[in-house]
Structure formats: structure tokens, C-alpha cells
Amino acid sequence: MSCQKAEDWIHGYLDGELDLARSLEVEQHMRECEICARSYRSQVTLRSSLKGESLYYGAPEKLKKRIQSSLRKEAKSEMFPRAFGWRWLTVGASLAFMLLIGVVVWRIVPRSVGPSGDELLAQEIVSDHVRSLQMPGHLTDVLSSDQHTVKPWFDGKVDFAPPVKDFASQDFRLYGGRLEYLNNRTVATLIYQRRLHYINLYIWPAEQAGVTGEITTQRQGYNLAHWTSSGMNYWAISDLNRVELQEFARLVQQSQ
């Protein structure tokens, strides 16, 4: 092990984050190199001075009260939504209307009828889609129309490599990507834009190999399409009309 390499590994060693083989290598190196051994001892000293309560900022008691009261207010306003709409101006007032209908349908439709796995997933996807548009800045974690920026962004964040293609020439512009937690796992999400409509495309590895043709459904005013191909599950959702969403689904399938 070179000193240059040891410089970083010493810290992994100090933090107990190295595997046994690496730890032994670091120990061996410190036996041979006085400079690195000294640097390690200094770090031990330094670290002990950072421990303890002295540097820790505990939250003031009044902050806790403030937060609890603002949470209560928030919970109330979620129960009686008054300010619906204003956040939506940018996305289109029609979305707000659909959401309201969605909430009503959601509340009225009896849940006791056991929904199938796909139905549960569809519901989860509708909620996620709505949420992604609701909060400013929540739509994308990586904002880029360049597939060569978006694709590598997923590296190390998900345990698979989602296919990322831009369809700007067909008027489905790649808008960005983000991570979501759906169906009990982390899934890659690509966002596409057509005119003022956003499409969320969720991708994760399929459990079984094989190809399932595209199935389209409608929920709470949104169109959904899902299919399986090349070992991946795909779910696309948008307030786009059904024909255009199918057009999009076909583009994605053909690009694989």
C-alpha cells in the first residue's frame, strides 16, 4: 500500500469501515511508515476532541413547540384543502380539478373490495405522480434533457441501469430523472414533457423474464400504460390523452 492510498484508507480504518483484509493492509503499512502512523495518531487525538456533547447543538425547546403547532396546522389543511390550485397554475388548472375529483373518488370507492396487485400499484403510481407535480422541485432530482447526463446519474443509486432515451424529435422531450420508492423498492423515474403535460415513466427490473404487451388503464383522470420488456417493468402515467400516451409507450418499446 502506498502512502498516498493509505492517506484515505487510514480514515476508513479509524472509522471501522474497512473489511478485514484492508484493515490488515493499513496496519501493516503503519508498521512500516512512521509518517502515516503519526498521522493516524493525530487523527485519533483530533477525533476524541470532536466527541462528546460539547460541539452538539441540541434543538431549543421553543422550536419543538413551533414545529408541532405548524404540523398540526398542516395536517388540518391537508384535511380541508383550501389553497388547492395556486401551486398548479404552472402545470395547468385542469390538473387541480382532476386531483379534486381523484380525491373524491378515492374517498368514495370502497376499499374493502380486495384490489389486485396491479390495481394497488396503479393507485400508488397515481399518488406518486400527483405528489411529484404538487411540490415545487419534487418532479426531478436531476434536471436535464440530455440522456447522457440522466443515465449516469442513476449509477450507484439503483441496482440496475434503466434505459434512458430522449424523444425530442417526436415531441416527447426528456425532462429529467428522479428516484422513487414504489412497489416496495427503489425505482428509476424518467420525466418526459409534451407541451404542458408531464409523463412519469417508472422503470424497475421485472421478476420474471418475458414480454407482456402494453396494458392501458385510466385512473382518476390519468392515463396509465404498463408493459414488461427486456427484463424491465415499465409504468407510464400522464394527464395526456390515451392515444398520445400509447404513442409514447410505443416509442419507448421500439427504442429498446
Add this chain to the structure above:
Amino acid sequence: MQQQNKLATFEEAVIPHLDAAYNLARWLTRNDTDAEDVVQEAFLRAFKFFGGFRGEDGRSWLLAIVRNTSYTWMRNNRTPELSTSLDDDLHEIESKDLNPEALLVQCADTLLVRQALEELPIEFREVLVLRELEEMSYRDIASITDLPLGTVMSRLARGRKRLQLALTKQMHAEV
């Protein structure tokens, strides 16, 4: 009714990490009032996204939101420090500058240590705070800061070196 349940579950899962949230926000913003505002905002955001929380590690989940909120806050409210370049000039530090005896003396002075940590560039400060004050694993730090594991380690290495240098430099200045 549902909202009441959500609030109760949220409070139970997330409020216990208020100190951790405040500590991180305070170290990032370096200001009491800003930290309080950031934490309040972060809790509201967390509450809105609570549907996406599946009962994993509540502290990491909350701290990632606190960190994002802090950065947004600093971007909107000043703080040129976010543009700090990461290219540091640490290779110029000779090991003779890092005198362990001097370090020992300096480290005994909490005020000096606090000041030195506060003056570190934010990229190093945040990993050090998460590692040393919150005692989080590299994996948790990586997920909060959205960095690869290797980068977490090398930032800690560089951050600690800078801290060490700052403390020993102060020593020379005082003498």
C-alpha cells in the same frame, strides 16, 4: 381522521430526531435563527412526503431532507460559500506542519475546535458532522449526501486534515 393518524405516526417516528435535525442545520447554516427556520421547513416537507417513508431509518431519512432544505435555503438567502471550489491545496501541507503535540494542546480547547470546524468548507463540514457528531456509518452518510461511499471516505480524510491544519495553524498564530 386519517390526517390525525398520520400526524401521530409522524410525530412518533420523526420528532425524536429533532436534535439531530437541528444539529445538522445549525452546522450547515452556522446561524441559530436560520437553523430553526430550516428545521421547521424540513419537518413540513417531511410531513408531506411521509407517505413515501416505509419505516426504514427515520433519522437518515429526515437528515437527507434537512440537508436539502438547508442547501435550498442557503441558495435563496445568500451564502456564496456553496460555490466553494473543492480543489484544495492540501498537498502543500507537509507533515511537519501537523505537529501532534501542538494538536493535542489545541484539541483541549473546545472553542477553538468549534471555530475550526465551523470554518471548514461546507462539503467537509457536513460529512464530519454526520460522522463525528451523529456517529453515522459511511453508508448512511452516502445516502444523505448523495455521494459514493469512496467519496465519503476521501472527504472525511481531507476534512480532518484541514481541521488538523487549522488547529495547528492557530497554535502558531497565538505563539
